[in-house]
Amino acid sequence: MLDGEDKIIKNAIDGDSSAFGLLYDKYHSQIYRFIYLKVSHREEAEDITHQVFLNAWKNIEKYQIQGYPFSSWLYQISRNLVIDHYRTKKTTTDIESISESEFADSNDSLQKTIEVNFEVDIVRKAIFKLNQEQQDILIMRFVDELSSKEISTALGKPESTVRVLQHRAIKNLKNILSENK
Amino acid sequence: MEEDKLIKILKGLKEIHPDQTYTNRSRMYILATPKPKAKLTPVFFSKKLLSAVRYVAVFGIAAILIFSIINTTSYINENYSPVSLDGLNQKSLITEADEMNNSISITLKQIQYLDQSNQKALNTINEISKTKPDLSASNLQISTSTASSTLSINTFLIPNPTSSTSTPSSTNNINNMLNQVSQ
Numbered sequence: 362m363l364d365g366e367d368k369i370i371k372n373a374i375d376g377d378s379s380a381f382g383l384l385y386d387k388y389h390s391q392i393y394r395f396i397y398l399k400v401s402h403r404e405e406a407e408d409i410t411h412q413v414f415l416n417a418w419k420n421i422e423k424y425q426i427q428g429y430p431f432s433s434w435l436y437q438i439s440r441n442l443v444i445d446h447y448r449t450k451k452t453t454t455d456i457e458s459i460s461e462s463e464f465a466d467s468n469d470s471l472q473k474t475i476e477v478n479f480e481v482d483i484v485r486k487a488i489f490k491l492n493q494e495q496q497d498i499l500i501m502r503f504v505d506e507l508s509s510k511e512i513s514t515a516l517g518k519p520e521s522t523v524r525v526l527q528h529r530a531i532k533n534l535k536n537i538l539s540e541n542k
Numbered sequence: 543m544e545e546d547k548l549i550k551i552l553k554g555l556k557e558i559h560p561d562q563t564y565t566n567r568s569r570m571y572i573l574a575t576p577k578p579k580a581k582l583t584p585v586f587f588s589k590k591l592l593s594a595v596r597y598v599a600v601f602g603i604a605a606i607l608i609f610s611i612i613n614t615t616s617y618i619n620e621n622y623s624p625v626s627l628d629g630l631n632q633k634s635l636i637t638e639a640d641e642m643n644n645s646i647s648i649t650l651k652q653i654q655y656l657d658q659s660n661q662k663a664l665n666t667i668n669e670i671s672k673t674k675p676d677l678s679a680s681n682l683q684i685s686t687s688t689a690s691s692t693l694s695i696n697t698f699l700i701p702n703p704t705s706s707t708s709t710p711s712s713t714n715n716i717n718n719m720l721n722q723v724s725q
Contacts, residue, residue, distance in 0.1 A: 376577050378573040378577070379573075381572075381573065382569065382573050385572065385573075386569075389560065389565060389568075389569070390559050390560060393558075393559075393560040394555070394556070394558045394559075397558055397560075398555065398558070403561075406560075407560065407561070407564050407568070410560065410568070411568045411571075411572070414568070414572050415571075415572050415575065418572050418573075418575060418577060419575070419577065421577075480551055481551055481554055481555065484548065484551045484552065484555075485555065499552060500555075503549055503552035503553055503555075504552055504553065504555045504556050504558075505556070506556070531545060531548070531549075534548065535545065535548065538548070
């Protein structure tokens with residue numbers, strides 16, 4: 362959460378584009394990562410992320426400051442746009458066709474060893490096999506490191522449910538990985 | 543794969559970042575987009591006011607409904623109910639209670655009167671026994687012969703004017719005794 366985020370959001374609501382620019386800088390990578398892991402396609406992830414922030418800017422007056430981070434609202438918009446993306450696309454992405462180079466390009470630190478890269482790619486593909494809800498929770502909790510409270514706000518579910526779903530998602534991911542061996 | 547290792551790999555995915563050229567281009571485009579001005583809503587149509595009016599209306603209608611249901615039920619019960627219960631009629635209950643009260647107070651008066659007369663009779667007998675022991679002895683014989691009977695007691699009592707059980711003979715007995723005492 363940004364320092365004085367509430368004030369920045371108020372300024373953005375009042376039409377201050379530079380204030381919204383600060384919010385963009387803070388949350389853009391996080392939202393992009395979330396979308397990229399869900400669609401597994403760089404250009405599609407870029408398009409959807411752009412649309413998320415454009416929608417947020419156009420509708421920021423609808424955001425109500427309630428002590429929750431601005432990211433929860435952005436995650437809600439992202440989830441809806443990803444669902445719309447799959448609804449309109451109406452074709453399933455072939456897991457094997459996901460280019461490994463897409464990930465490798467974006468992660469220089471993980472290119473150090475081929476072994477690590479290989480494992481990361483397997484896990485990324487396994488995440489893609491989970492259902493949308495479990496994907497959301499795993500990415501939010503372990504990749505973007507959100508708290509259970511932030512995830513519960515973003516998903517509109519109680520914290521206890523989030524914890525149960527998280528446990529189930531990890532279990533399913535392990536099963537998928539063991540099946541792929 | 544172990545859970546710890548899995549979580550470590552998941553955390554490693556944090557290194558995914560968008561292309562910087564795309565990020566700058568997207569940022570510029572979004573911030574250059576004119577933000578549509580929010581429609582100004584009059585104060586009397588504001589969300590808070592509307593929700594307050596809604597709550598007041600809901601509670602008001604609920605109160606009116608409850609009040610009318612209670613009134614209608616009681617009216618129908620009093621006037622048109624085929625199974626109207628007398629026990630629920632307040633006026634008849636009060637009348638009945640008054641009657642019971644009256645009968646209880648009459649009975650109490652009778653008991654009080656009988657008690658007083660009994661006391662008088664006993665006092666008289668005591669006086670007789672002190673002044674005329676021979677007379678009292680003869681009376682005692684009479685009284686001991688019928689001591690177990692409640693009728694014998696009644697023979698010494700002044701009759702209750704309201705009581706139907708009093709007999710002229712018992713009244714005469716006491717009067718005779720009183721005459722003897724006076725002589």
